[in-house]
Amino acid sequence: MKTALRNSRGEIAGPGRQRWRWRSSPVRSASREECLFSIASWKLLLKIGDVSGVHVNGNEPQEFWTVGLKVRNLRADFGAEIMGLVPAFPLDEDTCKTLRTIFDERSLLVFRDLDIDIRFQTYLAEILSGNSVLDPEQLPVFDDFYVSNERPSSAAPFGRLMYHSDSQWCERQCEVLSLYGERVEQPAVPTLFVSSIVGWDTLPVDLRTRVEGRHVVHQHDAETYRKRAGGDADVLVNAINSMKNSHCTPIALRHPRTGRTILYVSQQMTRNVEGMTEDESDELLFALFDHLYEPGNELEHYWRQGDLVIWDNLAMQHARPNVQTEGPARTLRKTITPPPNREKPGIIEYSKAGES
Numbered sequence: 001m002k003t004a005l006r007n008s009r010g011e012i013a014g015p016g017r018q019r020w021r022w023r024s025s026p027v028r029s030a031s032r033e034e035c036l037f038s039i040a041s042w043k044l045l046l047k048i049g050d051v052s053g054v055h056v057n058g059n060e061p062q063e064f065w066t067v068g069l070k071v072r073n074l075r076a077d078f079g080a081e082i083m084g085l086v087p088a089f090p091l092d093e094d095t096c097k098t099l100r101t102i103f104d105e106r107s108l109l110v111f112r113d114l115d116i117d118i119r120f121q122t123y124l125a126e127i128l129s130g131n132s133v134l135d136p137e138q139l140p141v142f143d144d145f146y147v148s149n150e151r152p153s154s155a156a157p158f159g160r161l162m163y164h165s166d167s168q169w170c171e172r173q174c175e176v177l178s179l180y181g182e183r184v185e186q187p188a189v190p191t192l193f194v195s196s197i198v199g200w201d202t203l204p205v206d207l208r209t210r211v212e213g214r215h216v217v218h219q220h221d222a223e224t225y226r227k228r229a230g231g232d233a234d235v236l237v238n239a240i241n242s243m244k245n246s247h248c249t250p251i252a253l254r255h256p257r258t259g260r261t262i263l264y265v266s267q268q269m270t271r272n273v274e275g276m277t278e279d280e281s282d283e284l285l286f287a288l289f290d291h292l293y294e295p296g297n298e299l300e301h302y303w304r305q306g307d308l309v310i311w312d313n314l315a316m317q318h319a320r321p322n323v324q325t326e327g328p329a330r331t332l333r334k335t336i337t338p339p340p341n342r343e344k345p346g347i348i349e350y351s352k353a354g355e356s
Helices: 032-048 093-106 118-128 196-201 205-211 222-229 278-292
Strands: 052-057 060-066 069-073 080-083 108-111 146-148 159-164 176-184 191-195 215-219 236-241 246-250 252-254 261-263 270-273 299-301 308-312 316-323 330-337 347-352
Touching: 069 093, 080 093, 093 108, 093 118, 093 308, 118 176, 118 308, 118 330, 159 222, 159 236, 191 196, 196 261, 196 278, 205 278, 222 236, 246 252, 261 278, 270 278, 308 316
Parallel strands: 080 108
Antiparallel strands: 052 060, 060 069, 069 080, 108 308, 146 330, 159 316, 176 308, 176 330, 191 299, 191 316, 215 246, 215 270, 236 347, 252 261
């Protein structure tokens, strides 16, 4: 029986490799591929609207104005804060085009101090996913999706979440996620993000060679959760009672909207590499996890009431430290694009990895 290496928080790591940690190191420089993609995007923005007040660090602006919006990059490689957006139905065409362009490049957008309802939250996520919304009033709206430690029947009410993309185990892909800070008390537990696109762009040649043509199985089951928890009793285990709870994809997955390549494996959801023994599969997956979750690769969003965070669920992975039910209120309203099939919902049961 193998013994997994763990750090002081109980997070599993590959043999002889960097242990996975929550703390960040200084942001690295953007790769050549990222810079080329950025330059193409900024040229498109220049065609869409005026860009002024640009501060250049390397090959991409860190802060600029366009169509009345102030945009600030949160990292060199992904994430942007959008300031000055006035919620309205509908948003004008130039604003929609600009936001889509920034979203496709940065993969994650943060809006602060917004007072919005679930309809506008749903509408904006649909716009960013590339869908044309002719009548916002006709959008299907689900107002009962919450991630909360105080609201009854909410998702993930406690515990630590390992890195994952929602519904990796489903054939029907979840494209865009959003969370809105409806009720947030301080100090609020952050949500952590890493980029699977950056993960692929920076993947060492030897690892690229090893994953070429390989497929992985993603599975939503308690066994995979507990195995990856590596002894951390606070890791949330959410087992779903569903007819189908696994899905096979390439490790190098092509993004259906942007065409970019995604390193599509995650600590929480990816069970094994097809065609390998358990030992071989674990060794390769741990090497990929070490690369993806290397200190300095993550973005931490510390929640405030009125925050809206929207991200590309295929390009990004998210996680969080331990949330306690008796801790400060942390109620985040959630949207999923496209909305899930709710005709035959699975039954989700939550527990912690340390519970028998």
